[in-house]
Amino acid sequence: MYQFSGKLKKVSLALIILGAFGIVFSFLNAPSTIEEAKEIIAHQSAHGSSHGASHGDSQEQAHHDEKVVVADAHASEAAHAHDDNGHHVTEDSHAKTDAHAENHDDEHALHVLHQLQNKPWAALYVALFFFLGTTLLVLAFYAIQRVAQAGWSIVLFRVMEAITANIVPTSIAMLLVIIATVMHLNHLFPWMGEGVFDPASPNYDPIVDGKSWWMNVPGWAIRSIAYLAIWNAYRWFIRKNSIKEDTANDGGKTYKLNYNVSVGFLFLFMITESMMSWDWIMGLDPHWFSTLFGWYVLSSLLVSALTVIALVTIYLRHKGALPAVNDSHIHDLAKFMFGFSVFWTYLWFSQFMLIWYADIPEETTYFVARFNEYKVPFLAMVAMNFIFPVLLLLNSDFKSLPWFVVLGGIVILAGHYIDVFVMVMPATVGAQWSFGIAEISALLFFLGIFIYATFAAFAKANPIPKGNPFLEESNHFHYYNIEHRGEDSGDHH
C-alpha cells in the first residue's frame, strides 16, 4: 500500500502557501484608480513597449501612439487635466487636438484600468480552468474505460481515481469564482456589465441582447453550478463503488451498476462539457462564436488529462507503488498523448482555417486579437502541442521510455496551459498580459492542491482494483511490438 510521504506533502503545502501569497499579492497590487492606471501606461510607453493594439487594427494603433506622445508631453498636467476639459480648451494654444487627445486618453486609461483589475482574476481563472478541466477529462477518460470495458487499463484505475480527487477542491474554487463573478467582484465577462441588456443605457449591446435567452446571469450561475454538481456526484459515486468492487464478490453486480452509471455520466458529460466551454470560455468574447469550440476545448483538456495520467503513473511506478504497470501500459498512454495531440491540432486548425478563409470581420476579430498581441504564445503553442509531440512520440520505441514520455508530457502540458491562456487572456486583459507573479502563483497554488489531492487519495485505496473482472487481462497486457525494459516484474508472456 502506498504511503503519502511527508516530503511530498510538505512540497504540496509549500506550493499552496507560496501560490496563495502570490495570488493575494497580485490582487493587492492591481491598480484601483484611474491615476494608477495612467502611471502604468506612462511607464510602459517610457520603456518603449509596444503593447498598444488593444483593438487590433493599424489605424487605432497609429492613433494610440500619437496620444501616448501627447500624454507624455503633458505628464505634469495629466493628474488634474481630466476633471475639466472645458477649461483646458480656452487655456491651451493647441486647444482642439489636446482636448480630444485628453478625452481619448481618459477613455483609454479607463479601459486599461479595467484590464489591469481583471488581470489577477484572469490569471487565477486560467490556472483554475486548466486544472479543473484536466481533472474532469481524467474522470471522463476513466468513465470511457468502464463503458468500453477496456482490459488494458484496469491497473491504472486507481491512479485515475486518485487524480479525479482533485475535482473537489477545484470545483470549490470554481464555485467561489462563480459567486464572485455573479456579485460583480470581477469583470471577466463583458456581457455581465451594467446596462448591456438595457436599450436605454449607453452600454446597450443589441448583439448580446439577442443572445439573452442564454446569456443571462441567473441562467449562467445555475448552469455553472449544475455542471459542477453533476461531475462531483459521479466522481463521489464511482470512487465509492469502485472500492466496493474490490470486496463485493457479488457476481459482477456492482461492476454492472458502475458500468450503467458511467454510461449515464458520459452522456451528461458530453453535454455539460460543451456548455461549460461556451459559458466559461466563449462567453468571454460574447460577440464571437465558433460551432466546434466545445470540441476544441475538449481536445485540449483530453490530451492534458492523458499526459497527467501518464506522468502520475510513471512517478508512482518509479516509487514502486504500481508493480503491475508495465511498459505496454506506458506505451498505450503515450499513444493516446500522441494521437490526441494530432486531434487537437486538427480541431485548432479547422477552427482557424474556416475563419481565415471566410474572412468575416465578426469572426476574424478573435484571431486578430490573438495574432497581434499574443503572437509568441499563439505560435509557440502550435509548435509545443503539435510539432514537438509528433517528432518526439512518432517512433514506437520511444513511447515506452519513461523519460521520453515525461519530457514530451511536460512540453504538452505547458503548451496546453498556453492554449487556455490564449483562450482567456485576450478578452479579459487584452494588451496588458504578461507572465508574472499572478500567473505563476496561480499555477503553483493549483499544482500544490493537485499533488495533495491526488496522492492523498491514492494512499487511501488498494492500488490494484482486485474486484475488476478484467484485472488478469490488464496484468498480462503486452503490446506485441515492444520490448519490456523498464519494469522489474517478470512474467508478461
Next chain:
Amino acid sequence: MESSKVIHAFYTDDEVLLDAVKDVKAAHHHIEEVFCPFPVHGLDKAMGLAPTRLAITAFLYGITGLSFAIWMTNYMMIQDWPQDIGGKPNFSWFANMPAFVPIMFELTVFFAAHLMVITFYMRSRLWPFKDAENPDPRTTDDHFLMEIPVHNNEAELTALLAKTGAVEINVVDKH
C-alpha cells in the same frame, strides 16, 4: 548450398505454433518460413526476424508527399496560373498556406500509404498473376505450417517437432 529437403510441420493453433517456434529456436534450428492463415502477433520476434523497416520508409514517403504538395500548390496556384484564394490575391505561397494545408495533409497520407503498399509487395515478391508460394492450401484455411530445412538431421527434427504438438509432419523435396 541450400538443402533441397525440408520438413513441413502442421499446427492448428497459433499459441501452440508460437511455443513450437520458440522450442525449435531454442534447439538452434533454422526456421525457413512459417505460413499462417492470419497474422500472429509476436511470431516475427520468436522466429528471430529483423524488425521491419517499413515504418521508416513510410516516414520518408510522407515527407516526399508533403514536399510534392508544397511544390505542386506553389506551381499551380501561385506561379503558373496565380489565383485569388478567398479574396487574398497576394501571389505568395506562404501567405496562402492555410488554404493548402488540406492538400499537404492528403498528399502526405496518399504518398505514405500507396508507396508503403507497393514497397511491401516488392519486398514480399508479390505481383499480379504470381503463383502462390504456400506449399499446402490448408495454410489458407485453419492450419499453420512451419518449414525447416533438413541437414542430415531428419530423425532429430521429427522427434523435436512431434513433441511441440505438430498434428502432421512431412519431409518433402523442395524444388
